[in-house]
Amino acid sequence: MARPSECSAKFRSDALALWRASAGRRTYRDVAADLNANPETLRTWVRDAGGRPAVSSASQDTEAELARLRAENxxxxxxxxxxxxxxxxxxxxxxxxxxxMK
Known part of the structure; x- marks a missing residue:
């Protein structure tokens, strides 16, 4: 059984919000370093909370354009x-x- 977390629920939700705000541009290690936390702990929190960072519509548009261009190539x-x-x-x-003709 895992030991209870030393971090408050507020800290945990703020860490998740920070990671989600990065929209996948930053790694767990980068965000955890900013928070002075363990990257694996952050990864576990994200996984438990439902996973992936929020993806902006601009990022979705970029991904769609990239897929279209790859298909065209x-x-x-x-x-x-x-x-x-x-x-x-x-x-x-x-x-x-x-x-x-010769």
Missing amino acids: TRLAKAEKEWQLEREILRRAAACVARE
């Missing part, structure tokens, strides 16, 4: 491979036609 990479194959076929066909 994947699509373009596939298209580039197809175009390279087409160029290679046309290059070979042009070489054959040039040989026949």
Whole structure:
């Protein structure tokens, strides 16, 4: 059984609020250092409270844009491979036609 916490409920809620306000930009270690607390204790408090930092809508927009751009990059990479194959076929066909015309 775990020993009772030496920290007050107010301190614990303030620590959670500080970590959530960081919106995932700071690590447990960084926030815990600011509070002079153990990072594993902070991690446990966050896990017990339901987990993840609050994500701002701007951050969500950024993540959505990043996902869209990654999908676009994947699509373009596939298209580039197809175009390279087409160029290679046309290059070979042009070489054959040039040989026949000689």
